[in-house]
Amino acid sequence: MYEVFFQKFNQRTPLTEDEENFIKQYLIPKKLRKRQYLLQEGDVCKSIALIEKGSMRTYLVDPAGQEHITAFALEGWTIGDLPSFQSELPSIQNIEALEDCELVLVSKSAHDELLKTMPKYEIYIRLLITDAYMALQKRTLNMISLSLDDRYKAFIDTYPNIAQRVPQHMIASYMGLSPETLSRIRSRMNNSK
Amino acid sequence: MNTKQTIAIIGATGNMGSGISKNLSTGNYRLLLFANELSKLQTLETEILAKNPTADIELSECPTEASWEADVIILALPYPAQQQIAEKIREVANQKIVISIANPLNETYDGLVTAPDTSAAEELQKLLPNSKVVKAFNTVFAADFAQPVIAEKQADAFIAGDDQDALQTASELVVTVGFNPIIAGGLHVSRTLENMSLLLIQLNLKNGYNWLAGWKILHQ
Numbered sequence: 001m002y003e004v005f006f007q008k009f010n011q012r013t014p015l016t017e018d019e020e021n022f023i024k025q026y027l028i029p030k031k032l033r034k035r036q037y038l039l040q041e042g043d044v045c046k047s048i049a050l051i052e053k054g055s056m057r058t059y060l061v062d063p064a065g066q067e068h069i070t071a072f073a074l075e076g077w078t079i080g081d082l083p084s085f086q087s088e089l090p091s092i093q094n095i096e097a098l099e100d101c102e103l104v105l106v107s108k109s110a111h112d113e114l115l116k117t118m119p120k121y122e123i124y125i126r127l128l129i130t131d132a133y134m135a136l137q138k139r140t141l142n143m144i145s146l147s148l149d150d151r152y153k154a155f156i157d158t159y160p161n162i163a164q165r166v167p168q169h170m171i172a173s174y175m176g177l178s179p180e181t182l183s184r185i186r187s188r189m190n191n192s193k
Numbered sequence: 194m195n196t197k198q199t200i201a202i203i204g205a206t207g208n209m210g211s212g213i214s215k216n217l218s219t220g221n222y223r224l225l226l227f228a229n230e231l232s233k234l235q236t237l238e239t240e241i242l243a244k245n246p247t248a249d250i251e252l253s254e255c256p257t258e259a260s261w262e263a264d265v266i267i268l269a270l271p272y273p274a275q276q277q278i279a280e281k282i283r284e285v286a287n288q289k290i291v292i293s294i295a296n297p298l299n300e301t302y303d304g305l306v307t308a309p310d311t312s313a314a315e316e317l318q319k320l321l322p323n324s325k326v327v328k329a330f331n332t333v334f335a336a337d338f339a340q341p342v343i344a345e346k347q348a349d350a351f352i353a354g355d356d357q358d359a360l361q362t363a364s365e366l367v368v369t370v371g372f373n374p375i376i377a378g379g380l381h382v383s384r385t386l387e388n389m390s391l392l393l394i395q396l397n398l399k400n401g402y403n404w405l406a407g408w409k410i411l412h413q
Contacts, residue, residue, distance in 0.1 A: 001284065025323050028288040031262040036223075040195040109358075110288065 001029050004052045004076050005104040012127045013120045023121065026110035032056075032097040039081060039095040044088050047105040048080035054101030055165055059173070060093045069174040072098075072159055072166065078128060085111075098166060143176075151175065152185050194221070197249070200366075201225045201263035203256045203270060203278060206233040209294055210269030212338025213330060213370060215241055218248035220369035225259040226252055261285035265292065265362060267330075272297040272306070272313050279320035286324045290359045292366075293317045293383070294330040296390045302398065305391060307384075314353065314383035327354035327363045328383040331390050333372060334397070336405045341371035348407030349373045351389070353382040375410060 005027070006020055015023070028047065032038060032054075039045050041061065049056075056079050058071045070093065073079040084091035085108060106114070114121040135158070142154050155175060156163065163171065163186075172182040200217060204210040205226035214226055218241045228234045234252050241248050253259035260266045260282040270278060272295040282291075293314040297307045307313060314328040329352045333341075341348050350372035352363045360376050367374035377386060389408060397406055 024287070026288065029261055029285050030264070033262075036199075037196050040197075043194050043196045105288075107288065 001052070001102075002027060002104055005050045008050065008076055008078075009124055013123045015120060019118075019120060022118070023114065026106065026114055028105035028107065028110075030103045030105050032101045032103060034097055034100050036097050037094060038079075038097070038103070039084075039091055039093070041092055041094050042090050045081040045084035045091050045095075047107045048078055048082075048085060048111070049095075049103040049105050050078050051075050052102040052104060054097060054099040054103075055162075056095060056097050056101060057166075057170065057174075058093050058095045067173060068176075069170055072162060072170075072174065074159060074162070074165075078132075082129075082132075098170075148177070148181070148185050149189060152182070152189065194365075197221055197223050198264045198362075199223045199225060199262055201227065201253070201256070201259035201266045203227050203259065203266065203268050203282075204274070205269060206230065206237050207269055207271075208335035209330065209338075210267075211237055212335050213267060213269055213294075214250075215244070216338050216370040217366065218245055218250055220366075222369070223249040224251070225263060226250060227254075227256050227259045257281050257285055260289070263289065265290045265366070266324075267292045267294065268317070269294055271295060275313065275317055276320060279317060283321055283324075286321055289324055290327060290356075290362055291317065291321055291324045292327050292329050292363060294328075296331050296387050296394075298391065298394070302391075302394055305387060307387070309384070312381070312383035312387050314380055314387075318380060325354065325356040325359040326380060327352060327356075327359050328380065328386055329353075329363045329367060330370075331383075332386055332393065333407050334393075334404045336403075337372075337407050338370065340405060341407075343405060343407055346409050347371075347373045349375050349409050351375050351377045351386050351408070353377050353380055353386055355380045372407075 038049055051073055053075060056073045057069050059067050059069045061067055081091040081093045142151050169179045172179045200222050202210055202214050205214045206228035218224055226234055238252055241250055266286055266289060295313045297305050297313040299306050314326055318326040332351050333348055337348050350367045352360055352374055354360045364374040397404060
């Protein structure tokens with residue numbers, strides 16, 4: 001139920017068995033079915049989720065009603081809307097299960113309590129947010145500096161096997177491309193193999 | 194809230210459980226219904242969908258699975274079943290809201306089996322130390338769910354618990370079901386709420402209210 005959560009935690013900062021049991025008291029085991037929401041626009045993001053099994057996406061809907069995918073998350077990834085989680089203000093994003101999911105949730109109150117009482121949790125969160133920031137910066141730089149083909153390669157490096165698990169139009173939305181453009185990139189890359 | 198919450202109702206086919214299930218099915222909730230007898234559960238499902246074809250309900254074969262998937266768990270079970278179910282859901286109910294509706298009545302309905310310094314809800318909290326136990330729906334009768342307004346007054350439904358967010362969520366459930374929510378206090382106030390229910394049962398038997406009765410606080 002918490003295997004991947006503690007595997008990821010231990011990679012960043014190793015825990016004793018007692019420390020794992022202490023943290024376990026604060027965790028919420030939760031299942032979501034495909035197409036169910038962890039968060040919908042207008043609600044406050046009350047918890048962050050580690051994916052034990054399955055995949056999810058975050059997206060926002062622009063004033064013209066167009067969806068824009070802002071992130072995918074696979075097993076072992078953490079997903080949430082950080083600005084809403086931190087500020088406790090309504091989110092502008094939606095977080096949806098793309099497959100049946102098993103999640104481990106940490107609520108805002110549990111998160112605040114763990115930050116106060118457990119230095120290792122603070123280290124874990126600092127490293128998690130640092131990694132997320134670096135990934136965001138890399139994505140921004142890739143957008144500016146890489147060719148479309150290289151951007152797609154970078155995407156596949158970041159999200160291995162995702163092309164088999166997620167519809168192409170969602171990947172196109174994430175990359176800010178039309179599905180036709182993405183299809184051309186993919187066929188170019190297949191031909192060059 | 195826009196995000197649909199999943200509610201597991203354990204004991205969904207009992208008098209109380211079916212009333213809660215039918216009324217909650219009208220709200221923005223996904224319901225996972227569990228009961229021991231599948232045939233009764235299927236009858237309940239048919240009844241709910243006949244009245245409300247868009248109800249988001251699913252029958253569950255396992256209380257542990259239903260509780261794992263849920264955000265909120267309602268134990269619509271008699272008090273003697275509490276300990277056994279608590280053991281089945283303890284791990285998956287971690288940090289979740291668990292609603293206790295039970296009144297720990299004795300066999301002759303003229304007293305409670307719990308000691309005066311505790312309550313069914315507090316005993317449940319001891320069994321589920323990492324869950325957010327809330328007392329709710331114990332002060333209303335099963336028939337009240339079909340008719341929450343009695344003698345032109347909307348029945349009150351009292352709530353007790355120690356977690357503010359959990360009390361807020363329970364209040365929203367009470368509103369959806371059709372009663373007027375009153376947060377009575379911390380979980381220890383369950384002792385009073387369970388005794389209020391005992392008194393209402395005794396008055397019902399004495400005065401022949403036909404099990405359609407409830408509490409109402411009158412105030413300015």
